[in-house]
Amino acid sequence: MDVLINVFVALHIIGIAALLGGFLTQMKAMGAGTARFSPAMLHGALTMLVTGVALVGLNQADGQAVNNLKIGIKLAILVVILGLVYVKRDEEKAEKALFGAVGGLTVANIFIAVLWT
Numbered sequence: 798m799d800v801l802i803n804v805f806v807a808l809h810i811i812g813i814a815a816l817l818g819g820f821l822t823q824m825k826a827m828g829a830g831t832a833r834f835s836p837a838m839l840h841g842a843l844t845m846l847v848t849g850v851a852l853v854g855l856n857q858a859d860g861q862a863v864n865n866l867k868i869g870i871k872l873a874i875l876v877v878i879l880g881l882v883y884v885k886r887d888e889e890k891a892e893k894a895l896f897g898a899v900g901g902l903t904v905a906n907i908f909i910a911v912l913w914t
Contacts, residue, residue: 832893874909
């Protein structure tokens with residue numbers, strides 16, 4: 798079970814890397830007002846959602862305690878990120894505020910995951 802959990806943790810990290818990487822590579826474009834939500838950002842967020850749900854189930858099945866409040870907050874943030882990226886994915890330009898919000902929420906999700914013990 799530990800190997801399976803570690804595989805899903807690795808996939809979860811790959812998802813966050815795709816989402817955050819898509820944001821960071823367009824920071825300069827965001828300043829110019831030409832940033833857009835890339836498919837990598839959408840796929841990264843979806844990967845995070847699927848692997849996160851799987852990790853909660855695997856940890857509970859393994860008898861480990863799961864902090865439901867932390868998971869609920871992270872899920873709510875991720876749903877907002879997914880909503881923004883999904884709705885605006887086909888537009889030529891994303892508004893600076895929305896694009897910045899996705900980046901900020903992504904970083905907030907990372908800090909919640911790492912610092913909330």
